[in-house]
Amino acid sequence: MAMAIIFKAVNYTYQPNTPFEQQALENISAEIPTGSYTALIGHTGSGKSTFLQHLNGLLRPTSGVIHVGKQIITPETKNKQLGELRKHVGIVFQFPEAQLFEETVIKDIAFAPKNFGKTEEEAETIARRMAQQVGLDDELLSKSPFELSGGQMRRVAIAGILAMEPEILVLDEPTAGLDPQGRLEIMEMFKRLKEEQNLTVVLVTHQMDDVAKYADNVIVLEKGKQIASGTPSEIFAQPNWLVEHHLALPKAGEFALEFEKKTGYKFATLPLTEVSLARQIASLLHGGGVHHG
């Protein structure tokens, strides 16, 4: 299933031709390859959420073209043509538990597949499977989603998106506000799903450690413009550039730089995770020579 996403010279302006006019995306040309785990980083107001809303046609570009798989979105694309697209692109919005509304957990998870043409029974079967995927106990399924804890509600909302069985999964800070245990479990679950189902994942995050740990492709936005893209090691290779744009290094990278400064040793490539940092330290220590981690 080829579901690459390509932005070609995309501009987006909010409330055009009014005193409140505001350009949110400026000449964005970007590619999110099929099967990639792409991190989208940038500060508040960099245009991340506007970018996301273009991925399933919630917004259409003011000018430019977006390809999502075979679908083409232009300023002229009609709403009717976007239904098909929305089936394939699941978006987990920030604090997605705000979207829960059904009487029971199972009904809420089954909501999207029903909307996209599945029968009641089919939708419920999918919903049960997805509840299991996100680690919800069976006994919770017949409860009202509003009786659950915050962490459980988050899982219900995520299951509700997974139930669309999307090929592209878009995650907007999916772990914000969770405790560390919940955060780890959910990020690991997305990683597993991506590998099992060969999804394309787009992750918006402020956690550079997560970028280093999970992503294989990074797009950096600043004030509506794309200022960099590449692999995490390419993006994090220039500490000065990061400082200039108020972006942080992953903790392992920061530590590695301090280590280099203090000891005079040099790492072959800047380690970005504690695993690769430990490996490189070990090889420096044992081999004395410089090896790739």
Added chain:
Amino acid sequence: MGKVLLGRYVPGDSIVHRMDPRAKLILSFFFIVIIFLANNWQSYVLLFALTIGSILAARVNFAFFIKGVRPLIWLILFTVLLQIFFSSGGTVFWRWGPFNLSYYGLINGAYVFCRFVLIIFMSTLLTLTTAPLAIADALEKLMMPLKKIKVPVYEISLMLSIALRFVPTLMDETAKIMNAQRSRGVNFGEGSIMQQIKAVVPLLVPLFVSSFNRAEDLATAMEARGYRGGEGRTKYRVHYWQTGDTAGCAVFVIVLIILLFLRHW
């Protein structure tokens, strides 16, 4: 979203902007009352002059006022047509069943149209030049006498100002939930009436739930910050009645007197 503010307040520094909101609120009501004294073309000319003068003094774009009329245009036309076809007197030009087109009918229609436009212009001027919060403050001050009959004036005005403060927040929230549900395959504003009503449920339920949660959080936060009812609080925001406000009132009173003279009793 988020940038849309209630009442379309346009910040500025004109004479009208700087007026005490109490004065503006009183004069707006006063104006609506005295409009009904006008019953000849001279008095309407006078009222239009007053309105246009006020708009010029406020130095806001005239387009805002035209926009203010637009959503009400059908109501206005309907009322005007009723006036035209159902009032009689003077020369009758045309008659069909209960309808008749008379000289007085046409004149009355024109007057009704002028009244609508004047009222809309003046109230638009109030909301364009006065922050919603200032209007709430003015209401509190003007309702003060009601305290004597045990109306909880402080509480009402705090309630009003909190409601105003949360309008943009709730609009943001609505946009977010709509986006989330559209992503789950809901089509808002499409299909049969039944389908459209059904589409509202996934929007309204989350909105209610989040509003209740907000209200609970807010109540806790207010209590933690020492809020124990309206009595005995001091006020941070104050408004001063200035010479400009007295002058404004004087102008309106003069207009009233002239209107009384012009009126055909």
Added chain:
Amino acid sequence: MDIVEIKNLTFKYPQQEVQNFNNFNLKIKKGEWLAIIGHNGSGKSTLVRLIDGLLAPESGEITVSGIKLTPESVWDVRSKIGMVFQNPDNQFVGANVEDDVAFGLENAAIPREEMLIRVRQALERVGMWEFADHEPVRLSGGQKQRVALAGIIALKPEIIILDEATSMLDPEGRQSVLEIIRELNQVEHLTVISITHDIDEASNAQRVVVLDDGKIVQDDIPAKIFSHGASLVKIGLEPPFSEKLKEELIKQEIKVPDEYLTKEGMVDWLWQLFSKQ
């Protein structure tokens, strides 16, 4: 001197069967920064709400700054405490920044002339004076929390309670809030009680209390608590980077010290290790 003293506290929510707190005791020293950690549902928020008198205990005694908490004294107790809650939007009462800071002052019936001074000082203190006439929709989460802090600073309390106040903020917002708190704690010697999952926030504390099921399961200096490494996740705290690195180094068959090391400590230790070679 103890600024907060909790003795034999018992509490349960009306709709629940089990006790949230049973015979609970805790003393907090004046000027101390205490971090309370624990997984969600361990009773952290309930505890600080009890201290502020927002919830009433079934039995037991809570004393704040020498005042015994009773229905009569609750407003006096609250005047000693400033609380910042998790959601920046849901505690912003005023229509704009300066109004919000003034809200607490209005409640305390501070004369207007005094209010004008205090609002300005408090806003300058948190770096938000230039935003005085901004509505909350035009502020970021971090800015809103700074306004909440200004509202507290203006009231000159003795204790600041942070109830996961930084958990919904981005890293920059979190930093700016923590910086202000550090200053209040170090310069003005305000007592800080912070509920958090964030290791950077917890590492500011002089003392960490770990709650589980309404009981104190650990009460120690941060270094001792942080040395638990990966198992910290289970008690609701993100393990410090140095601990994560230690675990990976062990996998590489490198011997590491048992005690907790800060980032700088870890670099120093590695340097010594390398120079021995």
